[in-house]
Amino acid sequence: MTGTARSAAPRRTARRAVTRSGTDWWKTYFDAQYLLEYEPIFRLEQDRREVRRLIELLGLPVGARVLDCPCGQGRHAHLLAEAGFRVDGFDYSTDLLHRAKSRGVGPFLRYTRGDMRSLPSRWTGRFDAVVNLFTSFGFFVDPDDDARVIREFARVLRPGGILIWHGGSRDGVMARFLARDWWTTTNGTVVAHEREFDPLGGILTIRSTFRGPARSGAREHRIRLYTATRLAELCASAGLLVTQAFDAWNAAPLRRTSTEMLLVAQKE
Helix, strand or coil: CCCCCCCCCCCCCCEEEECCCCCCCHHHHCCHHHHHHCHHHCCHHHHHHHHHHHHHHHCCCCCCEEEECCCCCCHHHHHHHHCCCEEEEEECCHHHHHHHHHCCCECCEEEEECCCCCCCHHHCCCEEEEEECCCCCCCCCCHHHHHHHHHHHHHHEEEEEEEEEEEEEHHHHHHCCCCEEEEECCCCCEEEEEEEEECCCCEEEEEEEEECCCEEEEEEEEEECECHHHHHHHHHHCCEEEEEEEECCCCCECCCCCCEEEEEEEEC
């Protein structure tokens, strides 16, 4: 994210909180503070553009079953249901699921809480498509758990079903590495990120500090970055063939300098 923050600090004395990063940091990280911190990039017009692109790539008829996993606050799931798909959203965070449900639920849109390493057994062969979006992969300490997630995606897809994966591209992130940036949210909270990359483990560590009208603090999260090649290998091991690789949400093909990538895979 490009820093756009004002230099002046908030005038009110803020309460300070520090969250340390453990092996299961993801269990508590995706909360109200997360929603505030990333607020500048949660824009409805962008969500709509991304869902239009998803619909174009999926090429599925109205009524097709789609799993959004993890679904977060339901930005994409809600719009996919509006477009006529039967959508299940799946996420671990109670905070994000609460926000997702507040957008609306119905016969074509349902939400389930759980760990994406173990999707419901009743979902085997259920979905025409699975979407994994907004760098929602690579959070687990053990890389075997990432492979397990891919296998779960393959299990719940019907034969011929499609997986769309969107997230950071290790090659591009390293080519354009941004060590730090900062910005301001609408309530005046100043957020700063400092990043560090471990090339051996492939782990990107992001340390976040924030100062706002009512709360200040610091916390940290980590994500394992992948190359398109490695992801294609993980997919192949699960019976998914990657057929297309794009530069983020664009129609342009993936490049070495692409910081985001979107992969399309099909269950064999």
